[in-house]
Amino acid sequence: MLAVRSAFTDRSSALLTVQTLLSELSSLQMRAEKLEAASSKIFGGDKSRIRKIEELKETIRVTEDAKSVAINEYERIKENNRTELERLDKERRADFLNMLKGFVVNQVGYAEKIANVWAKVAEETSGYANENS
Template identity: 90%
Template sequence: MGETMGELGLAFIKLTKFENEEAVLDSQRVRAADMKGVATAAVKASRLFRELNSQTVKHLDTLHEYLGLMLAVHSAFTDRTSALLTVQTLLSELSSLQSRAEKLEAASSKIFGGDKSRSRKLEELQETIRATEDAKNVAIREYERIK
């Protein structure tokens, strides 16, 4: 748009010059002066359009950088949320396993001499608890690293 306005202004300037050179009557000179005003306004509008375009590019570049940063921030928050969810899930699972182990220990302590099947289940459960605690510790370290 600005380029077209500039070309229009230059065309009017050339026409004004021609009109002034070839003018015979005063009315032709008045018309040439009016055309010169239109030509000047068109050239100024062209310059304003060019400046507007450069300012728009500058501001859009800033917005583009901001959007790139927001994408990284969003990704970081997603990673943090995922890590926190993992920690919370492991804590809940660990609590459930410990509760089951306590119930199994209470049930096996009531039976004199113990039950081999319950003892084996209790050992397996305690091994699962240790593995879950290790996973929880790793998840907490990962969460702290991301946080």
């Protein structure tokens, strides 16, 4: 079960990475929009603001790439977990069936032993019945 916990921890970590990147991307886009709105009010523009906007756009592009990679990794982990859970479920079913078959075989063996004991008792006590008749 340690492997299952580890797999779900990996999934949670990947999901947190995706969510963090989405939040960061949203924040960067809002900052870029505010800077663009502020620079559009000034005729001719401010070179430092234009440079900041370009830097923000580059950061947004890099963050979007990182987000895509993180989403792909999350999906890969999710698919691996699904496959492993299906495999684990099949193994557990097979183990349960084998255990059940073993139980039935043991029960049959005990029933046969008990039947033999009762047959022996009946054989031994049949002499008493014949003597009393």
